[in-house]
Amino acid sequence: MRTVSLITRRELGEVFEGRGRVGRLILLGVALPLIFLLLLRSQAASPEYTTDRLRSAVRAIYAQMGIMPLSAAMAAAATSFATEFEAGTIIPLLAAPAPTSAVFWGKFLSAFITGVSLGWFAQGAFLVLFSPLTQRAWPVSASATFLISAAIPVFTLPFVAGAMALGSRARRVKAAQTNSSLAFVVILAAVLLVVFRRPPISASLIAWAVAGWLGFGVLLLTIGIRLWDREEVLGHPD
Amino acid sequence: MMPAGVIGQLRPRALDRPAVVAVELTRRFGSRIAVDGVTLTVARGQILAVLGPNGAGKTTTVRMLSGLLRPTAGGAEVAGFDVGTQPEEVRRRVGLMTDVPGLYAEMQLRAYLRWYGRIYGLSAGRAASRVDELVDVLGLTDWAHSALAALSRGTQQKVALARCLLHDPEVLLLDEPTAALDVEATIGLRTLFAGLKDAGRAIILCTHNLAEAERVADTVAILIGGRIVHMQSLREAGSWRQCSIRLTNPSGLDVGAIAAVPGIDPRSLRLENGTLMFACHDPVRTNPAVVALLVQQGCGVVQVEERAPSLEALYVSHLREAGRANG
Numbered sequence: 001m002r003t004v005s006l007i008t009r010r011e012l013g014e015v016f017e018g019r020g021r022v023g024r025l026i027l028l029g030v031a032l033p034l035i036f037l038l039l040l041r042s043q044a045a046s047p048e049y050t051t052d053r054l055r056s057a058v059r060a061i062y063a064q065m066g067i068m069p070l071s072a073a074m075a076a077a078a079t080s081f082a083t084e085f086e087a088g089t090i091i092p093l094l095a096a097p098a099p100t101s102a103v104f105w106g107k108f109l110s111a112f113i114t115g116v117s118l119g120w121f122a123q124g125a126f127l128v129l130f131s132p133l134t135q136r137a138w139p140v141s142a143s144a145t146f147l148i149s150a151a152i153p154v155f156t157l158p159f160v161a162g163a164m165a166l167g168s169r170a171r172r173v174k175a176a177q178t179n180s181s182l183a184f185v186v187i188l189a190a191v192l193l194v195v196f197r198r199p200p201i202s203a204s205l206i207a208w209a210v211a212g213w214l215g216f217g218v219l220l221l222t223i224g225i226r227l228w229d230r231e232e233v234l235g236h237p238d
Numbered sequence: 239m240m241p242a243g244v245i246g247q248l249r250p251r252a253l254d255r256p257a258v259v260a261v262e263l264t265r266r267f268g269s270r271i272a273v274d275g276v277t278l279t280v281a282r283g284q285i286l287a288v289l290g291p292n293g294a295g296k297t298t299t300v301r302m303l304s305g306l307l308r309p310t311a312g313g314a315e316v317a318g319f320d321v322g323t324q325p326e327e328v329r330r331r332v333g334l335m336t337d338v339p340g341l342y343a344e345m346q347l348r349a350y351l352r353w354y355g356r357i358y359g360l361s362a363g364r365a366a367s368r369v370d371e372l373v374d375v376l377g378l379t380d381w382a383h384s385a386l387a388a389l390s391r392g393t394q395q396k397v398a399l400a401r402c403l404l405h406d407p408e409v410l411l412l413d414e415p416t417a418a419l420d421v422e423a424t425i426g427l428r429t430l431f432a433g434l435k436d437a438g439r440a441i442i443l444c445t446h447n448l449a450e451a452e453r454v455a456d457t458v459a460i461l462i463g464g465r466i467v468h469m470q471s472l473r474e475a476g477s478w479r480q481c482s483i484r485l486t487n488p489s490g491l492d493v494g495a496i497a498a499v500p501g502i503d504p505r506s507l508r509l510e511n512g513t514l515m516f517a518c519h520d521p522v523r524t525n526p527a528v529v530a531l532l533v534q535q536g537c538g539v540v541q542v543e544e545r546a547p548s549l550e551a552l553y554v555s556h557l558r559e560a561g562r563a564n565g
Contacts, residue, residue, distance in 0.1 A: 002356070003357060006353060006356050006357055007357075010342070010345075010353060014342075014344065017344075087340065087342075087343070088336065088338035088339070088340040089340045089341065089342055090340075091306070091334070091336050091340060092334065092336065092340045092354075092398070092401060092402075093357070094306055095304055095305075095306060095329055095332070095334040096329060096354070096357045096358055097326045097327075097329040097330040097358065097359065098326075098357065099326070
């Protein structure tokens with residue numbers, strides 16, 4: 001556990017340390033809500049735009065605010081191993097007396113935390129900027145707002161796990177990026193499904209969806225750990 | 239020489255057996271054999287230099303001995319632990335230095351080494367004090383708060399050496415440690431290796447640099463095509479002399495009769511471009527006997543020479559032999 005935590009903290013430091021990086025992340029987290037709010041602004045100003053319609057639109061957009069920054073975390077997860085290969089840092093790390101899986105878990109947790117925190121940051125920015133920019137009160141109930149935010153970690157898990165699995169054997173960053181782009185196809189399909197084909201929501205459907213989604217995430221993690229094999233990785237000496 | 243505090247005492251149980259024992263160590267990748275039956279022993283306080291061209295299997299051998307790769311066949315015991323069944327125990331006792339420093343470019347030197355100390359299982363306090371010791375001994379104090387990317391290649395290699403010494407390993411596996419270093423940095427590292435050797439650490443040094451191997455190693459092994467084709471103690475090699483006798487008529491030569499002359503190493507005997515070459519311990523006694531035999535065989539002796547054998551000549555002859563064997 002200690003090794004996992006050390007690796008996670010180092011990777012998070014790489015993502016969040018330094019003014020330039022934090023600045024870029026804030027920009028990413030704020031720019032997205034800002035664009036959507038500006039698009040929503042003109043519609044929200046129209047008297048024909050009812051509170052019900054606004055609520056429905058805001059719910060979908062608010063959910064997407066949490067999902068879209070996930071692409072940054074997925075890219076980081078997919079290229080995590082390849083970046084270390086290219087820099088020659090992976091061999092000293094694997095030579096340490098820690099299980100190979102600790103390296104995988106450390107990187108996964110770092111990408112997961114990055115994805116969730118970026119998603120929450122973007123949602124927070126959307127929530128804070130909504131009223132000042134649209135001149136309307138926040139139309140979604142507190143409980144629904146909370147549920148949508150709470151769903152972000154659940155939603156993040158399979159995507160980051162999938163990106164890790166796709167990138168675990170890549171030795172070059174470009175190859176890992178290509179692999180991770182496959183996962184973007186899935187994320188796009190999921191977003192479109194949520195936006196255009198919202199099924200009637202019931203408590204049991206949500207429970208089943210969450211359980212199925214988490215199960216899918218665990219499956220992807222298992223595949224990722226299997227693929228992330230020291231023997232395979234080091235099987236091609238440079 | 240390293241100050242005594244930097245290198246700890248070896249475990250008592252570790253002292254009664256060689257630090258590295260590999261027997262028929264083999265590694266296959268699919269149908270390709272990277273390492274083919276390597277057998278070697280390295281005692282404590284000894285440096286074994288492994289020489290070989292690119293792709294000879296040096297890196298794979300080092301990776302197996304450091305517990306990174308499992309052998310396909312054969313086995314090895316490092317610091318008393320089996321590399322196949324106890325790789326984590328092996329890694330706890332081995333320091334691995336690769337040809338590329340492999341540092342996290344944006345971390346500061348001291349923070350990086352402390353982080354690695356924790357990865358190697360040291361407590362936060364122990365890691366901090368160990369890092370302070372090594373930074374001081376390796377002359378890294380001026381860069382202690384610098385980002386690793388800002389350091390010269392030589393300094394980065396020193397940081398990599400500090401990283402592999404953090405847990406005070408019993409065995410050091412150094413894969414091209416002086417690659418791309420300037421002369422001053424190379425001399426500095428060589429002095430450090432000598433200090434580690436004096437402190438009883440076993441060192442396996444993979445290198446292309448024959449002069450470096452001759453300077454620091456006790457034993458050299460030549461690895462070609464995954465096999466050790468030659469292994470000898472350099473002290474033992476120092477007592478051998480390389481003799482060459484140029485002949486006018488080599489066609490009458492009876493190699494078998496020459497090989498039977500006392501004092502000749504029969505494995506070293508060969509005829510190249512009309513010159514008979516062999517190694518012997520005592521050329522003052524051996525050469526007259528060989529010359530007499532050659533005259534008797536009607537070979538016509540033109541010139542007799544003897545000199546200390548160079549590692550380079552030995553290495554090149556093995557490379558040529560391997561080249562001939564491969565067609």
